[in-house]
Amino acid sequence: MTTDLQKLHNIWLETRAHQNTDYPMIGFDNLTNAVISTGPFYYYVIDFYDMSLSHVNGDIEGIHGLDPAVVTFNDILLTIHPDDVDFVANAESFINRFFRERIATEKLLSYKMNYSFRSRMKNGEYVLLNHQAIMLSIDTDGRSGKSLNIHTRIDHMSSLNTRKISLIGLNGEPSFLNMSLPEKALASFSKREIQILKLIAEGLSNSEIAEKLFIATITVKKHRQNILEKTDCKNITQLINQCTLQGLI
Structure with a gap:
């Protein structure tokens, strides 16, 4: 096979x-x-x-x-x-x-x-x-x-x-x-990125996400940027719409 x-x-x-x-x-x-x-x-x-x-x-x-x-x-x-x-x-x-x-x-x-x-x-x-x-x-x-x-x-x-x-x-x-099925995004999201993605969808700010996950705000910003790059999305609104359609959030 x-x-x-x-x-x-x-x-x-x-x-x-x-x-x-x-x-x-x-x-x-x-x-x-x-x-x-x-x-x-x-x-x-x-x-x-x-x-x-x-x-x-x-x-x-x-x-x-x-x-x-x-x-x-x-x-x-x-x-x-x-x-x-x-x-x-x-x-x-x-x-x-x-x-x-x-x-x-x-x-x-x-x-x-x-x-x-x-x-x-x-x-x-x-x-x-x-x-x-x-x-x-x-x-x-x-x-x-x-x-x-x-x-x-x-x-x-x-x-x-x-x-x-x-x-x-x-x-x-x-x-x-x-x-749509952005294959590389589905294959490459880390567990932490999924956590942050769901919190973004809930409307939390970078500082609120950092506090909730006990990480630095700059780390949240880096994860947000990585997520946008992986999905080829230009902004958070497009990201949330795309990931909602895929059932990720």
Whole structure:
């Protein structure tokens, strides 16, 4: 397994269910018809407990050239463009953190995850796919069980990946649309910077933050500057807006 794919697996290993989970009997064709984008598509159910696949739609063969009877999750992951694997890993990590910090456990099954990436077709060409996923089951600790994943060709609509993530609320839940993913910022915030970021969002001044954290005011100023540089934000207002969308605060 490549290093990039191992990064993806590590994310799911951290959040997968600790025991096998069941889901209600559903009509997958009816469900996918309600959520897919316009274009050729296929779907499958991934069980994060053991990374096994079920209900693999036969159209995966026409799109990727993969036999639905024997295809594995790694086979599908290997179709992702090498330059997009890191984005997919960061998107999955972001979604897991957003759900953990912003969405109540009992609401997790009422969201559709959505983002796009380039993927290799049967003829070897890379085109833009839209990835949609709906969690079908979670374990008693709220960890990922089974998920319905739907991949739709959207290259007839666009060849440019906006690298936006949307979490679409179902059953009346609120949606979080077109969220940006500044990958370097997500990867490089220290624990202290997160503390300071949250206190900034609460409206505390540098001196108030310094007093609360028992550090020097000049240290707080340095952390603020580092945070702005890491996020490419011009001011605190832009910083707070961006980090709120990402679920960091």
